[in-house]
Amino acid sequence: MHFKFKPMPIMKKILFLLFFFSSCVSSTPAPELLFKVNRSVVKVNTSNKQGNHGVGSGVVVQKDHIVTNCHVIADAQGINVNKYGKSYTPHAIIADWKNDVCILKFKYLELEPIKLSSNDLLEYETEVFGKSYGGNTVKAHTSYGRVKGIHKLNSFKVIQSSAWFAMGASGGGLFNYNGELLAITTFKTAGNTAFYYSMPVEIIKKMLANGKETSITAQPELPFWDAPTENQPFFMQIIGPMKKESWNVLKKITLEWLQEAPNEIEANYHHAFALYQLGELVAAKNILEKVIKKNSKHTLSFLYLYKIAKIENQIGNMSYYKSQILELDASLINQEDET
Numbered sequence: 001m002h003f004k005f006k007p008m009p010i011m012k013k014i015l016f017l018l019f020f021f022s023s024c025v026s027s028t029p030a031p032e033l034l035f036k037v038n039r040s041v042v043k044v045n046t047s048n049k050q051g052n053h054g055v056g057s058g059v060v061v062q063k064d065h066i067v068t069n070c071h072v073i074a075d076a077q078g079i080n081v082n083k084y085g086k087s088y089t090p091h092a093i094i095a096d097w098k099n100d101v102c103i104l105k106f107k108y109l110e111l112e113p114i115k116l117s118s119n120d121l122l123e124y125e126t127e128v129f130g131k132s133y134g135g136n137t138v139k140a141h142t143s144y145g146r147v148k149g150i151h152k153l154n155s156f157k158v159i160q161s162s163a164w165f166a167m168g169a170s171g172g173g174l175f176n177y178n179g180e181l182l183a184i185t186t187f188k189t190a191g192n193t194a195f196y197y198s199m200p201v202e203i204i205k206k207m208l209a210n211g212k213e214t215s216i217t218a219q220p221e222l223p224f225w226d227a228p229t230e231n232q233p234f235f236m237q238i239i240g241p242m243k244k245e246s247w248n249v250l251k252k253i254t255l256e257w258l259q260e261a262p263n264e265i266e267a268n269y270h271h272a273f274a275l276y277q278l279g280e281l282v283a284a285k286n287i288l289e290k291v292i293k294k295n296s297k298h299t300l301s302f303l304y305l306y307k308i309a310k311i312e313n314q315i316g317n318m319s320y321y322k323s324q325i326l327e328l329d330a331s332l333i334n335q336e337d338e339t
Contacts, residue, residue, distance in 0.1 A: 029129060033179045034142060040114040041140045041173055042083045043133040044068050044104075046076040057132040057140075057172035059181060061116060064109045067204050068171030069186050070095055070102040071226075074219040079104065083111055094211030099156070100186055100223035101203045105213060114173065116201045117180035119157050122150060124297040125328050130163040130185050130198075132172020140172075145196075146329065148299075151235040151266055153224070158235070159183045159198045174198040187225045189239050197225070234260070238270055247277040265295050273304060281308050299328040306333070 044056040044066075056072030058081060066081055073079055073093070081088045081104065088111075090104035126147045131140050145163030152158075161174060165185045174183040183198030225236055234257040241250040254271035261267050272287035285308050291301040306321035325333040 027127065027177075028144060029177050029179065033177075034129075034131075037114065037131055037173070037175055037179050038140050039112050041131045041133075042066060042081045042111065043140075044072055044171060045080045045082060046073055047078040048075055049077050055133065055136045055168045056170045057134070057168065057185070058104065059171070059173040059184060060109070060111045060113045061103070061181065061204055062113050062208055064106045065113075065208065066090075066104045066106070066109070066111075067184055068102055068104065069184065069199075069223075070097050070100045070219070071223060072171050073102055073104075073217050076217045079217070081106075086110070092213040092215055093217065094207050094213055096203060096207055096211075097219060097221050098224055099153075099199060099203055100225070101184065101199050101207065103204070103207055103211065114175075115178075115180045116205060117176055117178070117182050119150075119159065119182060119200050119202060122147060122157070122159070122182065124148065124150065124295060125299060127177055128161050128163055128174055128182060129177075130161075130165055130169070130172055130174050130196075132165055132169035132185055134166035134169030134172065134185075136168045149195075149235070149266060151197075151233070152261070152264065153233055156202055157200050159200060161196055161198065163196060164194070165196060187223075189243075191243065195239065235266055245277070247274050250274040251278065265291060265298065269298065269301055272301070276304050276308065281311065284308065297328055299325060299332060302328070303332050 040060040042058045044058045046054040056068055058066040058068040061067045079090055088106055088109055090106050092105040094103040124147055128145055128147060130143045133140055143163045145161045147159060147161050149160030150157050169185050172185040173181050174185055176182055181201055183200045186197055186199045188194045188196045229237055237253050238250055251274040254267060254274055257267040258271055268287050268291050272284045275284035288301045288305050291298050302321050302324045306318060309317035309321060322333055
């Protein structure tokens with residue numbers, strides 16, 4: 001893939017750069033919308049028979065129904081939801097332990113439900129924000145980010161975003177800029193460069209429609225993300241090798257992933273990423289070009305095409321890929337230029 005660039009007059013260059021930099025400045029939702037969403041986000045407090053206490057978050061998803069993560073209430077003897085100085089105790093739960101989604105059911109919950117969105121048409125780089133009680137804060141706090149990955153898990157989509165969250169945020173909400181719930185913030189990887197994952201509203205909708213009530217909080221199985229590595233989905237298996245920079249191991253896992261799901265965007269990208277790290281640039285470039293044809297907002301693919309073009313001294317390609325990254329997520333190219 002080669003692109004011919006014609007020289008631009010100075011004023012056109014300035015306007016061009018202003019357009020790209022302005023287009024990637026993240027906006028924030030209106031304060032009124034944040035305030036409205038806040039009414040549906042709650043703190044979940046638990047206690048177990050050993051006398052230990054835990055804290056998580058939850059979101060009101062239907063009249064008298066609050067969703068949280070199952071690991072928040074696992075093995076709890078007591079569960080209380082707090083909001084505006086009032087405490088509510090559920091009388092039943094609907095549990096999907098493997099997917100780590102639990103719905104608490106109440107008799108008289110005086111809290112407003114949030115509107116549930118859909119992830120059918122969700123795109124990479126969509127602006128999102130998280131609301132939760134991460135860090136056991138007194139008030140729900142807000143973090144901002146973008147959708148960075150959409151991972152298939154059976155018939156659902158696990159959303160990876162750059163909206164950070166801390167301990168206590170489990171069960172909080174990931175929202176779009178219309179104030180609709182996209183997913184619940186569920187787990188993150190360890191370290192300073194963490195990946196943040198949220199379970200989609202489609203699971204919640206299915207549970208509300210077909211879920212069976214129980215009063216048992218004993219955890220019958222681990223959530224998929226906490227299972228032994230070999231039993232985790234491929235998008236979780238790759239995290240260890242990436243952090244350890246074990247590129248041959250990453251290549252092996254991604255090859256297995258591609259055998260199972262040859263058209264999966266993330267399988268192709270991460271295989272190309274492994275090839276890039278191993279110096280197999282031609283093969284990496286070919287795969288990355290296919291990825292951006294399927295997903296024109298896959299910023300990391302543009303970034304590594306830019307890196308390859310830089311190595312190969314392909315000035316025209318560098319300019320093109322850089323312009324795409326600036327439009328999608330300027331922070332990535334700024335980090336690259338600083339190295």
